[in-house]
Amino acid sequence: MRWLRETWTKEGPGIAKDAATKHGLALFADIIRREWWEMVKLNLLFILASLPVVTIPAALAAMASVSVALVEDRNIYLGRDFCAAFRKYGWQATMAGFIMSSAIALGVYAAVTYGSLATGDLLFAVPLAISVAATGFICVVACHDLVLMVMRDLPLAQRLRLAAIASLARPLPAIGAIGFGAALWLVHILLYPISIFMPATLNFSFGMFAVTFAVHRAAVESLSRISVRTSREGGAGAVTQNI
């Protein structure tokens, strides 16, 4: 059974300290290749934590927190870190989830209403387009807000402001991530029943990882601007965090 032992003990290629760092989709694929099993376990944890339904926002926040650690290549203790984030962000995530889901629901309702009206009168195509765009923007803001929440403790208003600015600055990565998540579900639907285990194993965690990976850079840039501004104004003794 030496072959089995050597699966674990065979010497690897080694990792050079000055090896060229990957970026973009190459890095995305590399992290999935390395951490896919952790993501499967994360997916299962998320499902378990979401079973009471009211805990879905907290579970999303916990999943986002772990995903940020994966993106930043930090060591994680999956169960411990997930539970700690679940407890820490429970109320914040529930409140933010309520606000965002209400906003998105309003947007969807408006889009559906204007859509049905537009079939009769083309003039309603304008508010239809606006409501669709607004709903999409709120979705992107929600993605940024979720990642900002688990990256740093900020007041709600400031965090939403930062999320909005980040969404305006770099909307495409978040849209791409949302599309990736939607594609996972589409594949599940199209290949059903072969793909029956997809939601249980990877749809949620892979989707969340895609979102955190996509918005991470914008989030880091936003947070760094606060730090710079705070350090500049720190000498005066007063901290102004207007963005």
Added chain:
Amino acid sequence: MASISLKGLNKTYGPLTVVHDIDLDIADKEFIILVGPSGCGKSTTLRMIAGLEEISGGELRIGGDVVNDVPSKDRDIAMVFQNYALYPHMTVYKNMAFGLELRRAPRDLIDAQVTAAADILDISHLLNRKPKALSGGQRQRVALGRAMVRNPAVFLLDEPLSNLDAKLRGTMRSEIAKLHKRLSATFVYVTHDQVEAMTMADRIVVMKDGRIQQVDTPQQLYDRPVNIFVAGFIGAPPINLLPATIARRGDQFVAIFDAQELPLPSHYDKTRIAAYEGREVVLGIRPENFHELPPADIPQQHLAPFTGIADLAEPMGSEVHLNITAGGRNLIARLSPRFKVAVGSEVRLIADTSQMQLFDKDTERSIHH
């Protein structure tokens, strides 16, 4: 305090005794190396110190306390294995943190210790990787880091460089030596490689067949071996061992090999040498004690001509290992790369006899040390 004391330590497996009554005192912060051929009992001795082998007899003290029956986890030691023994399903970080987690150390402390050890070993970029992606040298650093994070009083290393290639072994040797100075801990190191022993140790313990042959500093072992085994084990290429007869020439003694007379150094104890007059002894001359020209820094009375037939010249770059046949014996001489000789031809060299070793043919023990 992390001194280690072995008193009459022995290990038996049924009727077979593999370690015979070892007496050894290791000072605090000392780097001591157990060296010997395979099966000599060095790893077994190390494992008894670690608590991985039950002690059959004798006493083991660490820091002054008898630890014969103390579990390994309570002995304040950390061990590094030949095959690294990393947990393959854990990342480097978790491998290094595992010992502290078992002791329920605070998370901040674990993080600080792991980060610090990773910085020292230059493996910070590997913390979130699994062992299967790492090279042998990187895995060995992780194994060292796992030992370091616990801040043990004693490090036990069981042939940690055996699985590495020669170049990496050289690099890691100096890393381990620097680590010892940095950590100021007691290191007990086992190896079969005498080059590792000579380059890293404060003292070397040469073992054979479960017994200690000699304990001394590397240079003393090299210059004053107590028996043929130690003389032959330490030094590369190995010492040339030749049968010779002791004869008197006036008030001096010479060793006669193949009708060639090699004067014994005047600082040798003549009383001891005289007891071997007319008898056969074993003469030891190290390969670097042959020269193509008389060295200016060696007194004339310690130089003697030596003739043989050149068999094979092995160029090593900075020197040539010349294989010579004389008196039916094969010898090796380390000479300058500029020395040219045709294979099969007679070669005349100058032997420096000031460092010659003499051993009793029957007991194999040194006559003059």
